[in-house]
Amino acid sequence: MAHSEASTPVSPLFRWFPEGWKDHELIDSGAGSKLERFGEIVLIRPEPKAIWDRGMNAAEWRRIAAAEFVPTGRTKGHWEPHQSVPDKWEVRYPLTPECNLHFSLEMTRFKHVGLFPEQAANWRWVLPNLGPGKRVLNLFAYTGGASLAARSTGADVTHVDAIKQVVTWTRINMELSGIEGIRWCVEDAMRFVERELRRKNQYDLIIMDPPAWGLGPRGEKWKLEDQVGHLIRSTSGLVASGGSVIMNTYSGLSPSSLENFWRASLPGASVQAGELCLKSGTGQVLPTGSLLRVTRN
């Protein structure tokens, strides 16, 4: 006999795009790369998901780009400048009429610049349900765009990342943004979650963006495909009644796979699953990662 869940209609997948950027633009993508503007600086970076043809020609990309990231291994490489580029520069995101988020950027040897601009779709989404007295946990939090957005509402925000320098970078972004009072934890995300479960702490919003692999500060190994189930099961125990989870991953795990884990861990929750995307000036939709928004009823 069919189980009642089996006859429940399956919801369509979503596509989310960030809105409101002036200091970021995906100019074009294709041929395994993307051409983006961060403030005044135009960069070329590898983008394995951009398997289509470029909208503009390669010579035009090189003409307008200030620098290009050339990979030399699976995760590392170096930047080749085409023009002079500052060591550090700043971009701003207009979160609300009263609050601009400021980000200090630099070209790292991991091809990142300290900002995932597509995440702005989540920064605005969290605002209506947060405020003083609400508790927010940001796991695998990097340079903290979501932590800044959440804290701007007056919510209590705990920011967890394994790398001390990344947490220092977020603190700089917080100060540049005129925000204060985020609680920092340089800690292995899984270890932090397990401790919070023992303490019976709960959160109104949990944000997490686990990478494909990583290391905790004490060498704790993180491998998404082996540990994602454990992470979701454990974290679901920290979600307060009526609370939400934003789970993102750039690792290639599909939104439907993540949805199955969440539906099993929080039965009855409302789940929206889909892709977080950027639209290029030449019209392509670049899927950056899988995104889930889960609300416990």
Ligand SMILES: C[S@@+](CC[C@H](N)C(=O)[O-])C[C@H]1O[C@@H](n2cnc3c(N)ncnc32)[C@H](O)[C@@H]1O
């Ligand atoms: C993809 S980034 C997150 C980007 C973030 N969503 C944003 O918008 O800025 C993944 C982060 O996970 C951190 N990380 C990797 N392994 C970790 C672990 N075991 N515990 C905690 N953080 C970890 C990395 O230092 C990195 O900052």
